[in-house]
Amino acid sequence: MPRTKSDLAKNVVVIAILTTFALSTVAPLVWMVFTSFKPLQEVESGSILPKVWRHDNYGEVFKQVPFARYYMNSVFVAAWVTFLTCMTSAMAAYAFARLEWKGRDALFRLYLATMMIPGVVTMIPNYTLMVKLHMLDSYTGLIIPSAFGAFGTFLLRQFMLTIPKALDEAATIDGAGHWSVFIDVVLPLARPGLIALAIFTFLGNYGSFYWPLILVKSESLRTLPIGIMYFDGNYGQQTNLLMAASLMSLLPPILLFLIGQKYLVKGTAFGAVKG
């Protein structure tokens, strides 16, 4: 179709509107960056750019609170939850998508049904369970209860359903057992789904707030969101340091986002379209 003048005009309008939205999205983040470099007395001054750039703010955060520890805790917990979730979900998804057995569909519906139950319903009994198991205030308590979500099983099952069954059958005829069909045939083909699930799970748990909030008592176990919350509560007047800390906590997700963008777009679309 020929491009007309009115098409060009429309494109200009579209770009203008999108730019406005993009600017209002980015503006608060830009304010955050500039504020994180200001000396404290400049925070309330109203100018956007710092007059004096204080790079020490970042070092200061590490001095006032064990920020490196928070970082490590967040990454450690999120990495373990991600690993366990991907592993157990992929195995369960294989059973739901590739194997025939009695009660399969009924059990899958039960899995789906639990996804509708609000988190707060299971949160309270899980907390009492942790108390009974003496897992309060421990890494095990932070990791294990989060590692078996129905969502991962659901996402990967949907993904595995699209892989042609003939591949399994060919491998079985060649003498492969279920385990090797799973490892050598299905898993490699389900890789985009696995990567999307891994990113979702990692981010969800990296930023997780509720569970660590009720579970963690000692400072050495605080994850970033909890650490930053207490930093805000205890030293709340230091807006510049608070912004530096928040900004540092945002870096890993932003990096992960830029790397994994294409998988995420696919994964998001997939869950909804096939769901």
Place this chain on the structure above:
Amino acid sequence: MKNRHGQFRAAMAFLAPNFAGFLLFTAGPVIFSLGASFTNSNLQQTVPLRFNGVSNLKELLADQSFWLYFVNTLYMMLGMPFAIFGALWLAVMLNRKIRGLGAYRTLLYLPSFASGVALMILWKSLYNPDFGPINEALRHSLALLHLHADSPQWLQSTHSLAALDVEKVGIAPKQFGIGARDALILMGVWTAIGGNNMLLYLAALTNVPEELLEAAQLDGASPSRCFWSVTWPQLAPTTFFILVMSIIGGLQGGFEQARIMTSGGPAGTTTTLAYYIYSLAFEQFRIGYASAVAWVLFAFVFVATLINWRFGNRAANEI
């Protein structure tokens, strides 16, 4: 059949790790929580554990706070249509074939990607009525226009644009204004508008058949007619999915905002049901009553989903 039997055993083996976790941390707790909601269970266990029948439910129906917080929860869901239609609008624009639009998508997606707590701490500073940049900018603009008006108190004000009464369920005209609840709604729309919903709409838009649009254009349909008569019905399943997820999320929402930004205040105006359950369970240790409230919340979610399903399926069938 031997093969069937073999598959059943294999299936159980593959399922076992996930299913064990599912039983222990999801299915078990659901049953436990339902049971607890009929007891006086209390973490401090000063009174002996006792089966209470429906007395938690009775208390809840008479609990003024519960209904106020329910209204708060509903009110704070009013940002939803803006977030959904905004996402659709942005997706339609991003769907045009112009170079460099990918960069816009990335920028718009950023906030929904960054973890919640850091952004909420950021917005708490932005909303600071005395030296936050929002009021700073407002004061400058008002001065330029030679207008005299007070800047909003944002998170510190009990007002709301719907003039909701603070003490009982109802309207109180003198409560009209911009308050904490509106501030949280605005922040929510900012976070959500370029997020997953926009991506879902983008994916759905690429699936709208070109032939349909071209046929409509040949018939002389205007662009807006093309959109509402061709594209919009094709998007119905996506809209339906987004609506269901938003309502489910909205009814359970508001916890982080309340815990980090407002402590549920001022005067309980930003306390949602999710935050109420948290404070009942983990600040007052009333496990039994908190479980009852959680189950009533679940009932709301369930009913909302059922209603959606009824209307959603009808809308989807009309294509």
